[in-house]
Amino acid sequence: MGVGRSYCVALVGLNGYIVEVEADIGQTLPNFVILGLPDAALNEAKERIRSAAQNSGIPLSRRKITANLIPASLPKRGSGFDLAITMAVLRAAGDIREIGGTVFIAELGLDGRLRPVRGILPAVMAAVQAGYPDVVVADANAVEASLVPGANVRGYKTLARLAFDFGADPKDLVLDYNPVDVDVPENEVELTPLVPDLCDVSGQSEARRALEVAAAGGHHMLLTGPPGAGKTMLAERLPGLLPDLADTAAMEVTAIHSLAAVQPSAVRLIRRPPFENPHHSATSAAIIGGGSGLPRPGAASRAHRGVLFLDEAPEYERRVLDALRQPLESGELVIHRSAGTAAYPARFQLVLAANPCPCGKASGKGMDCTCTAMMRRRYFGRISGPLLDRVDIQLQVERVSLADFGHAGREEDTRTVAARVTAARERQLERLLDMGLETNSQVPGRTLRGELRLAPGTTRILDTALERGTLTARGYDRVLRLAWTLADLGHSDTPDIDHIGQALGLRQAAAAT
């Protein structure tokens, strides 16, 4: 008898905090009280725990049970605390042995089974970082939890088995119960959806080249062109060109998806860059993250280390588009809600697609276009200047010509291009790692014009354009970034005049300077 103690993790965004659970059994009438800012789901834990313990053959004490979650000021949400509370209560009643520093993260079913919870990966990461490597989770979460280096994970199917391993009297325990979880696949499933291949795109050699450059340098991209030109097709093929995620990035991405998933389903590290393609009617909460209580990650965070594709970009609410400026700058989204502040990583590669005008016919000679000049201006005006400023590649995609269309099947496939992209990424990393950067798109203008300064002869066209006012200072930097990527793709140590020329070509879009 006395106070029982166990540990759990409270997630605030992707950050986890160790929560100490103490349980006390008072000699008074039966009651069950949970202290320490529990939300509704956590308050319902009482009923789940009572039933689960009863049905596992290790009923809870019929006295006043007080469970206290420490620190009391941190809001705690969800059902993941069920198991930790149960173990603390069982310990307080003397039903099981001392628990030590083990962390318990699982929801309880009324029948005494352990159910998986969302966000197990970030939770276990936090536990290991806080110095609690021993973690007990639901069997269905065990694979995901084991992805965390240094974690000593044990997965259990039922409370009875767990209690048995913690020294409960086996006399009454229901040890032969073996529930089958229907929603969690037993076999490892391939999480990365099949990415369409680049060889499906006929012609469009200029756009294909731009896509390759975007992938190689991590440049944000705007595709303008009439409906049916293949903007969406091109954008969908970008993730396939990107190299696999490195260990840290893969952990970050898996952690976000573990948290954002409706069903707890991550069974392996996500190694492929994610692709998010929200509809243009999406609200800022859907893209940036939000929801009641503590905000959940939105599409921008789910696209972390991958591609965020906004088709029909001018159709998005301006508020939504402008909210993307923060993550483009800092790689992180900080969302404030009444229940607290959550920070989610959101370092994505932005791909915008837009029609040339509301009616979509203003490309080429624009003969059929019915839009007034005002309509066109308003249409593109929704993509604000500051946002467009961060988009290195601004490209016009024309409808594919009949000649190119006939050549279907002879185009380069994703593998060939991806190999070049990977090689170019390696060159960048070699050059930029000392500065703490990974891709050319991240190089600040100061560095471009400082440490990475090119010979005056090379940048002459740019200097002239700047003097004449046809190129802005920011545009100048963007051309330089692209030129570096082109040089990396061409196995050159520094960009030459030719690369600068090509780079200029990659940002000649109707809408932008």
Add this chain to the structure above:
Amino acid sequence: MRAKDLLGRNGEALAADFLENQGMRIVDRNWRCADGEIDIVAIEGDTLVVAEVKTRKSLDYGHPFEAVGEAKLARLHRLSSSWCREHDLNALRRRIDVVSVIDSGIGEPQLEHLRGVG
């Protein structure tokens, strides 16, 4: 007398003996007023103990203690003050105890006693 009432009677008798063995002096049993009934009134030192006795045959419908809820406790408090008013014993400290009796009919009945429950 119906079976459930008989069970209750027996339980109360057992509880009264139990409390006497604990050193309490039983001063009243089954005291009734318009508001309800007190099972046992006892005195322990300078404290008036109002004891509620709950008797069950088994745990099939929950533990006897679980049948004592907020409303029941509130009524016991009201009854205790009524009893004191009627007997002019307002100076005494008052306490509510609950005694549970589990009497399956086989072997010795099991008694549990909670002091000062609310």
